[in-house]
Amino acid sequence: MATVEPTDARNIAYARHGERRNAAGEPIVQHLERVAASVPAEAKTVAYLHDVLEHSDASIADLEAEGVTPVELEAVELLTRDPDESFEAHTLRITYAKGPEGRLARTVKLADIDDHLSRGGSIPSHRPYGWARRRVAAGRARFDSRPRFGSSDLGTHASRITQTE
Numbered sequence: 825m826a827t828v829e830p831t832d833a834r835n836i837a838y839a840r841h842g843e844r845r846n847a848a849g850e851p852i853v854q855h856l857e858r859v860a861a862s863v864p865a866e867a868k869t870v871a872y873l874h875d876v877l878e879h880s881d882a883s884i885a886d887l888e889a890e891g892v893t894p895v896e897l898e899a900v901e902l903l904t905r906d907p908d909e910s911f912e913a914h915t916l917r918i919t920y921a922k923g924p925e926g927r928l929a930r931t932v933k934l935a936d937i938d939d940h941l942s943r944g945g946s947i948p949s950h951r952p953y954g955w956a957r958r959r960v961a962a963g964r965a966r967f968d969s970r971p972r973f974g975s976s977d978l979g980t981h982a983s984r985i986t987q988t989e
Contacts, residue, residue: 827869827891827892827893827896828869828890828891828892828893828896829869830860830865830868830869830871830872832869832890832891833868833869833870833872833873833892834856834860834872836872836873836876836882836887836890837853837856837872837873837875837876838853840876840880840881840882841853841856841875841876841879841880844879844880848943852875852879855875855939856871856872856874856875858939859871859872859874859932859935859936859939860872862935862938862939863931863932863935864931866928867928867931867932867935869892869896870896870899870900870903870928870929870931870932871932871935873887873892873896873900874900874903874932874933874936875903876900877900877901877904878903878904878905884897884901887900895923895924895925895928896925896928898923898925899924899925899926899928899929899932902917902918902921902925902926902929903918903929903932903933903936911951911952911956912952912955912956915933915955915956915959915960916959918930918933918960918963919959919960919962919963920963920967921963922967926963926967926968927964927967927968930960930963930964930967930968931964931968933956933960934957934960934961934964937953937956937957937960938957940953941953941954941957
């Protein structure tokens, strides 16, 4: 299945969010534009769609029908906070998510948090964005930057263990 192009994801987000505004009175789509502008190309589709399930009437089935790939859908689902889920629990769910969907979600969440932090006091919030950013960044360092061990790496690691004993 081909991925939804970022321009198509942008169109979906604009259609679903319409004229909705955040607590500061700013159109939600301006936030989406900033988040999408700050992520790598492979994360732009998810960046545009990251709020669509939580803040519009769109469903997973709607996004599937638009051609959003399973990995992108899972990343968007990870980025969607359940109504009964705390901000902190949601942050930790993203932080420890496995696979390519977890990597995509962490990339977009860091951009999302950075955008919220950059807006300073323009949007009143009780959310601990600094705490969340540290957790998600730690998850990214742990899960997304870790070298994968091949057989030659295991040999090197084993020789280091032997040398220190």
